[in-house]
Amino acid sequence: MIAVWLKIDEARVVGALQEAGEKLEGVEGEVVLDFSSVPRIDSSAIRAMDEFVDIADRKGIKIGLHGLGVDVYKVLKLVRLASRFSFVN
Secondary structure: OEEEEEEOOHHHHHHHHHHHHHOOOOOOOEEEEEOOOOOOOOHHHHHHHHHHHHHHHHHOOEEEEEOOOHHHHHHHHHOOOHHHOEEEO
8 A cells, every 4th residue: 555655856856855754754554756757866865765765664664666767777776775665657
């Protein structure tokens, strides 16, 4: 069951992930991050994604990624983060 669906804006990837991490309290099920408007990510976004998924793991929340572009997926695969997410159509 998808509990929360969050649209991530390209200009605010880090900020959006930090805000979302703070809002995970009381969430049950799966959180889906919609990356359809994010064509690429930088190192600060990678760190924010790692921190976000760490918080979610501690709370037992699954994280799904939607609309992930090939370039973003390749980066996540390269830094070994892809396996920590599910991919949602």
